[in-house]
Amino acid sequence: MTTAYPYSLLPDHNDYLFIKFEPIHQNTEFLKELLQILGMYNFILKDQQNIWKEHQLCAILSAPNGLIKLRIDASKTVSLIGETNQKDILQIDAILKRFSVFKKVEIAVVAEFA
Numbered sequence: 001m002t003t004a005y006p007y008s009l010l011p012d013h014n015d016y017l018f019i020k021f022e023p024i025h026q027n028t029e030f031l032k033e034l035l036q037i038l039g040m041y042n043f044i045l046k047d048q049q050n051i052w053k054e055h056q057l058c059a060i061l062s063a064p065n066g067l068i069k070l071r072i073d074a075s076k077t078v079s080l081i082g083e084t085n086q087k088d089i090l091q092i093d094a095i096l097k098r099f100s101v102f103k104k105v106e107i108a109v110v111a112e113f114a
Contacts, residue, residue: 004103005030009093012081017089019080019096022105027076033101034078041095043068043088063088 007021024030035045038061046062061068066085072078082089096102 006105021078023076
């Protein structure tokens with residue numbers, strides 16, 4: 001395993017939490033480690049789209065409570081998105097905290113007022 005991969009747990013524009021990793025330049029090794037660890041907790045790669053759509057590569061993980069999207073964008077940022085499957089996003093966060101190969105970075109989120 002290599003040095004720790006930094007990630008954050010953030011809300012999206014609908015206040016759904018998602019996990020965002022800082023840009024990863026060694027995507028193959030990173031994805032291998034990530035999927036191996038998540039696989040130990042029944043998060044299984046279900047479907048992979050090898051097509052760049054809207055400047056991103058997507059895969060679907062079958063999770064204990066539904067589906068999780070794994071997205072890699074053009075800047076090599078990897079995100080795990082659960083939308084309405086927040087239980088599994090929080091479970092993934094708890095799993096990542098257990099492994100020294102991942103490092104959670106706390107980011108203060110500023111609320112916007114209309």
